[in-house]
Amino acid sequence: MNKTAEELDSRNCASESLTNALISITMKFNFIFIITVVLISYCFTWLAIQALWKHNIFSNSTRLILIVCLLNSVVHQTTMLETRITQAYRSVVYDSEPCKLLFRSSDCVFELYLYYPTGYFSTYSVFSLTFDRLISHYKSRYYHMHQYFIATSLLVLQLLLTMFSFYIVFYGVSLAGYVPMCNFRPELTVYYGAINNVRTGVMVSCIIVTMFVYYVCVKSEKQIQKCSYSPGERYSAYENVTTSQSICISIVLQFSCIMISSFGSNLLIHITSKTTVSEEVFYAIVSFLPGVTYANLCLPLVIYFKTKLTTRNRKNRIAVMTSMYGDAGEHIDRLKRSWE
Template structure:
């Protein structure tokens, strides 16, 4: 329940300043909404195709598949809520363009949308780290991992979802939700310091994920050579290698999306007093590159899975189209696995 203490300070003005009105009704904002809405729609379309390909192609272990499905869920939760926030801002920029005392939003009004947005951002990145743990298990204990089936993915998914739900609640601890924001995209002012720490933690997690994935690729290459004459073990190593390479591509795209956003926003915050209000908020709006990281997930999944499938088809056609020496045959089989 909200406090009703009558000794609390009076609320801040709900009316927009001249600079804020310029921001709310600017062409830059409207163009940004159209662009990001288009990105969201493309994400939905690519997700449908990625889900179909994931179901049809046998490339990933069951555990990894579950985590990839969860990644796609988080991506689309983020895109849906961000598109809603954007579209509301777009409509208000026209319908309330002459009503400065109605166009702004209270953080209390925005609490649910803001929490869901943070949930989506956290989930995208926490699950990326979860995929790295999954790949690590597949490398360190391959036989046990294979026998466990989907269990590792289920357990990691539960941890990821729980952590993602907790993230906005922790960021907003003690926030009175008594300030005014241009729209529900912006963090409440009192929560901003914790939000900055949150963004830094996410960036660090993605860097760690990329680092460990490269190590896993290196280790699997070495182990694969040591299992040259053991078909089952070699296939397991090759499966882990292919899966990890795809995860690295995804991690890199998400790192770029988040790192650009967090770096630019943190830099702006440090120099906020030196930047005009309209310029500051427009840059923050355009610096939000998370939707591009979101659309990259299904796009890269589709591209990489199709690429693996094309390589296998090409090798199979080559094997069946000509007589090969034993050395050429072994080379073809290696390409088929990779």
């Protein structure tokens, strides 16, 4: 163990400002707030998985990717739940003992090895979903013939990106020092910021690509609706638009959540370096910025409500088509006239 690690391990007592932050009313409110977010995410994750399983709004490839991402989010949210409960317990039991408030980083191995990989996996889900949309549009025939192979391949790549990021950040890093919560990274993780920048770049690139694919899908669907009488071709175009729109919304929301967390933390660090912001204020604000936790709530919300909306719209369209025109020939003639 080097000198820096030894120094960090010697600082086992929380400062007065940090102690005040950890036992404050604000932190207790934050505990209730984060627990509520996690519990709501559990409910909507279950509803979203049911929606994906029972309805064919999304393609089989997209559904498989989304289900795996939802299951991963459950693990991440559960890790967040456990770390907040243990922190709240210590803040109550050891509120007058600053030297027992903090967690030794080496005692948080279980949490670290779940929280960060699942967080990276959630972030890199945008990579899989974006390429899923690209392949579905530009290699449509191949995509529909090999959906499960494509989904599995993209998930493997997503996992490799996750493992690579985790390896860069944590490999060979001494888990020295003490942290306020077990999901806080050890101080000696020097590449943490660099990997965050890579994640941000990946998400921005995926947003741009997904928006482009959505735009192209909308144009393509309008053209097909005018020129094609094939129900299969028309439905495939409609499915591409619906799925691309949902994925685009999901990626933008996930990016927004993570950027609020990243930008907020960096801004606080910048302000702290320029002015005398106390640890109490710093940790009180940072505790409200777990971006991936919020992103893991947004994903099932988008899936569930988008599925309900699309199902309702589909039923309305079918009802209009079947109620207004009793004769199939008359309906086809009308479609021909409207497409001229």
